[in-house]
Amino acid sequence: MITWKKLPQTEQQLRIEKALKENVDFTHDISLGYPGSRLDGEVFRNDVPFLKDAPLLQTYVSNPNHIGCHTFGASESAFSGTQEMEREVLKIIAVDIFKAETNGYDGYIAPGGTEANIQAIWMYRNHFINDCEAKLDEIAIIASEDTHYSIPKAANLLMLDWHAVPVDFETRAIDKAQLDNIVASAKANGKKFFIAVSNMGTTMFGSIDNPVDYITVLEKHQLTYKLHIDAAYGGFVYPFTNSASAISFQNPKISSITIDAHKMLQAPYGTGIFICRKGLIENVLTKEAEYVEGMDLTLCGSRSGTNAVAVWMILFTYGAFGWCEKVRILQMRTDWLCNALDALNIRYFRDPFMNIVTIHARYIPKEMEKKYDLVPQKHDKTNQWYKIVIMNHVEVDHLSTFIADLKSTRYAEKRAATEV
Structure with a gap:
């Protein structure tokens, strides 16, 4: 592991305090232009003595906004301290756990795995439209019937067809013959571009899809595709229990991964993680967000920096x-x-x-x-x-x-x- 070390609590506290000093301090700084502030002091008091020894609660009260994507271009300088901590978290997950090349990825800590999955499909839909001149009705999503409900939700939001692949009742393995038939039928009906979602730990069964199943069939039919790994549940389990796992960015066909920190990592609810290869996330740039320093490349826009600090603390507590x-x-x-x-x-x-x-x-x-x-x-x-x-x-x-x-x-x- 390159970045992922174990740090004592004293070092963690010093690191968080340093980050908060690099952020805007709504209590003491003159900050006239931000449509936000520290948490309401009448309800969330910042003068209680236990805050001194509770760095996560200090962050919560200071209320950092991590709007935007901090691995790509500039970001809101008012929250640069905790943004750097988010980048440290993303580096551990992308490089140390999922074997991405250093500086070869983008991503952010999202408000849950559902958004992170929708972010991936939104990004690929726009990539096909922008770079391949695809028409909307030429793009399809394909995933197993055990796939999380965020995938049909994304299909509904993004006006895409979703093809569910049957699985074996006992083994929960994708039926490869059915996969081939579904892809062939979709191709015959005008689908040319596919967003494949392969599971690393389905919600109900913890079953692991073999992404090669999708790769083999889609390439057999000479179709253009992008492959997303939904590791919302398994991302903090499977890579550590199966040392032979090939489901990582070392596979050049895998372009993005979703992981939830509020499941196995036991971070506060509302903490998902989205990681993708460089050269993709700019497809979801919202150009109209001109008042945001840098670029808004996320579905949610404003999001709490406290979640990033919580994940940082958990990772560096364990190593x-x-x-x-x-x-x-x-x-x-x-x-x-x-x-x-x-x-x-x-x-x-x-x-x-x-x-x-x-x-x-x-x-x-x-x-x-x-x-x-x-x-x-x-x-x-x-x-x-x-x-x-x-x-x-x-x-x-x-x-x-x-x-x-x-x-x-x-x-x-x-x-x-x-x-x-």
Whole structure:
């Protein structure tokens, strides 16, 4: 790892205090032109003594605005200190984790993975229109049926057709024959440009798509395409558990990646991350944002710099080795659950490198769904799956209690079947 180190809390606090001093200080500086300020002092007091030892809360109260994209051109100089911290975060994720070339990427910390996915599709749609003279009805999105709902949302917003590729019920793997048929049919109907979304950890199953499936079929049909990786869930898991993973910017066909920090990284909700190769993000420049210093290349516009500082603190609290250790502990707990389910002959899906276990619904009584806050694939009678996500708060004791309940249910079912 080049940038990603472990820093003691004292060094972290000094770094954040330095960044805040480089930002505009709405309390002491004469700042007449900004349509913003520190948080309202009547509600969020900045004179309470505990703020001195809480650098993230100091940042929250100072209220930095990270409007724009700080890897591309100029940015609002009033918040240069915390913007530099955002760049440090993006460098760790792009270069250290996903193997991008130094200075070969752009990106920003978005208000969630949904926006980051929409940002990617918006960017590629405009790229095809600007650089390939594509017509809107010649562009299509293709992704698996397990893909996050942000993809059909993007299709709706951007007026694009979305083609969902069926997956195998048990393995959740893309049906390659169906993929080929769908692409051939779309091509025959006038589609020439494709935005392919490949998952690194689907929301319901934690399943990993093989991006080569999309590459192979799209190139077989001699179609122009861009490939986006939705790693909103798996981005802080899979690269650390599967050292042989080839899903990174080392693959020249992969052009962008979405990662959520508010999932595995346990950052505050509303913290997504978008990374793309250089030469793409300028396709979503809003030229009309003339009052913004630099260029607004994001969907959201204004966004809180506090989220960037929160991610920075988490990354530098653990360092690369500490993070690997944390993820491996969760893997061990997931292994324990899977072994216990195997002993009960209960069918489930789990990618071996992920910490999501999705169980066939027929094994889960309704009362257990409520007791353990299990998440169904569908909130109606057609539901076929329940998922368990082994996060940091889920300990083996909790899993053991769940298995004991499940075991007693299984025995009760067997007795009832025997009596009948």
